[in-house]
Amino acid sequence: xxxxxxxxxxxxxxxxxxxxxxxxxxxxxxxxxxxxxxxxxxxxxxxxxxxxxxxxxxxxxxxxxxxxxxxxxxxxxxxxxxxxxxxxxxxxxxxxxxxxxxxxxxxxxxxxxxxxxxxxxxxxxxxxxxxxxxxxxxxxxxxxxxxxxxxxxxxxxxxxxxxxxxxxxxxxxxxxxxxxxxxxxxxxxxxxxxxxxxxxxxxxxxxxxxxxxxxxxxxxxxxxxxxxxxxxxxxxxxxxxxxxxxxxxxxxxxxxxxxxxxxxxxxxxxxxxxxxxxxxxxxxxxxxxxxxxxxxxxxxxxxxxxxxxxxxxxxxxxxxxxxxxxxxxxxxxxxxxxxxxx
Numbered sequence: 640x641x642x643x644x645x646x647x648x649x650x651x652x653x654x655x656x657x658x659x660x661x662x663x664x665x666x667x668x669x670x671x672x673x674x675x676x677x678x679x680x681x682x683x684x685x686x687x688x689x690x691x692x693x694x695x696x697x698x699x700x701x702x703x704x705x706x707x708x709x710x711x712x713x714x715x716x717x718x719x720x721x722x723x724x725x726x727x728x729x730x731x732x733x734x735x736x737x738x739x740x741x742x743x744x745x746x747x748x749x750x751x752x753x754x755x756x757x758x759x760x761x762x763x764x765x766x767x768x769x770x771x772x773x774x775x776x777x778x779x780x781x782x783x784x785x786x787x788x789x790x791x792x793x794x795x796x797x798x799x800x801x802x803x804x805x806x807x808x809x810x811x812x813x814x815x816x817x818x819x820x821x822x823x824x825x826x827x828x829x830x831x832x833x834x835x836x837x838x839x840x841x842x843x844x845x846x847x848x849x850x851x852x853x854x855x856x857x858x859x860x861x862x863x864x865x866x867x868x869x870x871x872x873x874x875x876x877x878x879x880x881x882x883x884x885x886x887x888x889x890x891x892x893x894x895x896x897x898x899x900x901x902x903x904x905x906x907x908x909x910x911x912x913x914x915x916x917x918x919x920x921x922x923x924x925x926x927x928x929x930x931x932x933x934x935x936x937x938x939x940x941x942x943x944x945x946x947x948x949x950x951x952x953x954x955x956x957x958x959x960x961x962x963x964x965x966x967x968x969x970x971x972x973x974x975x976x977x978x979x980x981x
Contacts, residue, residue, distance in 0.1 A: 646797075653791060655737070661748065662745060664780055665752040676759065680747065704914070711731060713727045714728075811840070866942040870946060886901065919943075922939045924937050
């Protein structure tokens with residue numbers, strides 16, 4: 640955890656610094672009038688009611704949820720955090736503000752500089768849609784600084800790997816400790832003091848899944864990415880509802896508790912659930928994603944729903960093997976925080 644913290648500071652700091660330079664240069668060059676496709680900023684870009692169709696709105700919203708993947712790492716490791724009562728919550732809110740701000744400013748600056756044309760560096764050009772930064776690096780930042788943008792993208796990939804591995808390993812450790820998964824995943828490595836088997840299992844599962852998807856088809860890999868938005872909607876939604884339910888007895892304590900422990904989580908869960916079901920309907924159409932299908936059903940739907948059903952199967956298997964957890968006999972309100980003993 641200590642080593643990871645230092646690496647993340649370096650990687651994320653580099654990304655934000657390079658993005659800040661990119662945003663400033665893109666806006667300055669867009670306002671210079673030297674580029675034919677450049678646009679003036681319009682507040683309608685930020686108006687959800689300006690989207691012409693509800694399907695396009697929900698598709699964009701589902702895809703945008705993907706950017707929050709990994710922001711909750713600080714909450715996953717809250718018990719390992721100094722000042723665990725307040726620090727993780729503050730870190731989560733700060734992470735959300737930084738994510739929204741950086742994504743929003745980058746998108747606005749890119750659109751101001753490039754426009755939405757279908758040729759050249761326009762954001763609507765299908766030839767550059769797979770890697771917009773590669774097309775904009777030199778025009779915006781020049782040859783030398785443009786290299787930093789590629790480095791920032793690589794750093795982003797490395798940082799994303801860490802924010803994927805750590806929460807999965809930590810969640811598996813907790814679930815194993817509370818008997819929701821096999822007990823062997825709760826074993827702590829004697830030297831590294833980390834959930835070794837859980838970490839290795841997470842890495843192997845991720846590697847095999849990615850390799851199989853890549854081997855089957857590039858379209859399957861693309862559809863898998865689209866399906867991730869559906870799954871993120873699903874687990875954030877049920878987490879939000881669980882939060883409101885868990886704190887239901889405290890909602891009358893104060894207006895603050897009512898809003899932050901009841902109203903906001905329930906509202907967030909309802910909105911995510913609505914996006915989930917609307918996206919589910921849209922994904923049935925093979926045109927959603929790469930355009931591939933399985934027996935006439937969109938591949939994105941098959942992958943997304945298939946993985947969710949796989950989770951249900953694993954849950955039912957564990958329910959038979961370890962019924963105590965599912966009966967509420969292991970993890971209760973009186974259960975102390977997870978502490979790994981020497």
